Amino acid sequence: MQTSESDERSLARLMVGRDVLLQVEKAPHEPGEPLLEVSGLSARDDRGLPAVRDVSLTVRAGEIVGVAGVDANGQSELIETLIGLRRPESGSIRVAGREVAGKGVRAALDAGLRSIAEDRHRRGLVLQFDLAENLCLHE
Numbered sequence: 001m002q003t004s005e006s007d008e009r010s011l012a013r014l015m016v017g018r019d020v021l022l023q024v025e026k027a028p029h030e031p032g033e034p035l036l037e038v039s040g041l042s043a044r045d046d047r048g049l050p051a052v053r054d055v056s057l058t059v060r061a062g063e064i065v066g067v068a069g070v071d072a073n074g075q076s077e078l079i080e081t082l083i084g085l086r087r088p089e090s091g092s093i094r095v096a097g098r099e100v101a102g103k104g105v106r107a108a109l110d111a112g113l114r115s116i117a118e119d120r121h122r123r124g125l126v127l128q129f130d131l132a133e134n135l136c137l138h139e
Helices: 008-016 075-082 105-111 120-124 131-138
Strands: 034-044 050-060 090-095
Touching: 034 075, 050 075, 090 105
Parallel strands: none
Antiparallel strands: 034 050, 034 090
């Protein structure tokens, strides 16, 4: 097929091997109540330098938030601070109305906060443990 002969539908068909419905009819998304409220959050990196500066955000029920950026620009420190691995220098982290800033991983988990580790070998698993042992770590 020539580039000039292709369109969105033909490219989709070539990619998946069948016709693809390119438009899905669904109601507009209505976010729910705030579940994660971060206000004025600041934290330092392992060298003691500012890594997270005055971050504020709200995540509501029904929303999915991803954090992305160029490596070493503070996104790792932000996530570590949110989930309790790093103490904030200032600011508030509320999960379902419960303040968890500076209270550690257990408080964040008990409040319902979860994250997917960017490096599952370094932060997501204990590699010497089997699956059942890793699953029990929260308890």
